[in-house]
Amino acid sequence: MRPISATPLISRIVERLVVPDYLIPYIPCEYLTDQYTYWYKTTGSTTCAIINITDTVGRMLENNRYVRCLLLDFSKAFDTVDHLLLLKKLHSYHLPGNISSWIVSFLTDRSQCTKINGSISASESINRSIVQGSATGPNSFSIYVASI
Numbered sequence: 001m002r003p004i005s006a007t008p009l010i011s012r013i014v015e016r017l018v019v020p021d022y023l024i025p026y027i028p029c030e031y032l033t034d035q036y037t038y039w040y041k042t043t044g045s046t047t048c049a050i051i052n053i054t055d056t057v058g059r060m061l062e063n064n065r066y067v068r069c070l071l072l073d074f075s076k077a078f079d080t081v082d083h084l085l086l087l088k089k090l091h092s093y094h095l096p097g098n099i100s101s102w103i104v105s106f107l108t109d110r111s112q113c114t115k116i117n118g119s120i121s122a123s124e125s126i127n128r129s130i131v132q133g134s135a136t137g138p139n140s141f142s143i144y145v146a147s148i
Contacts, residue, residue, distance in 0.1 A: 007134055014102060015135040022099045023139040031142050078141055079129040083107045086130075086144045106136055 024032075053069070060067045090103060110131070114121040130137040130144075 007131060011106065012134075018099055018102065019135045019139050022095055023136070023143065026093050026146075027139065027142045028146055031146065077145075078137065081130045081141060081144050082128055086140055089143060089147070090140075103136070103140070106131070106134075 057067050057069065087104060087107070090100065095103075110126040111123045112126055113123045130141050
């Protein structure tokens with residue numbers, strides 16, 4: 001089961017203003033060529049990614065008996081991002097103060113709880129992970145891993 005992140009509407013609006021101008025420019029170009037999200041490609045979607053891999057494998061099978069595919073799921077990698085290390089890296093980019101403050105605000109004082117069959121667990125603080133389902137999350141993750 002995947003966690004659902006409910007971010008406020010105003011936060012989503014701010015993401016649409018901040019991400020293209022202040023985060024994407026710091027992501028190395030080679031990280032963007034095989035990304036299928038509307039932040040990088042106008043036709044971005046999971047469906048486009050599946051079509052692309054199906055087409056690639058089909059073309060390779062025209063000249064080869066078989067094709068080996070190595071598929072990795074990095075969804076749990078988002079959970080390993082240390083906020084302090086990410087913020088240090090973002091600080092080195094000398095972003096405008098209000099943008100840096102917004103990102104700090106976006107990452108701090110987050111908590112999560114679990115709801116199963118109507119029962120809700122106690123709320124727990126989060127000091128790691130990137131908010132999945134947000135535009136800031138995947139872009140921050142790409143910046144975080146760029147030096148690895």
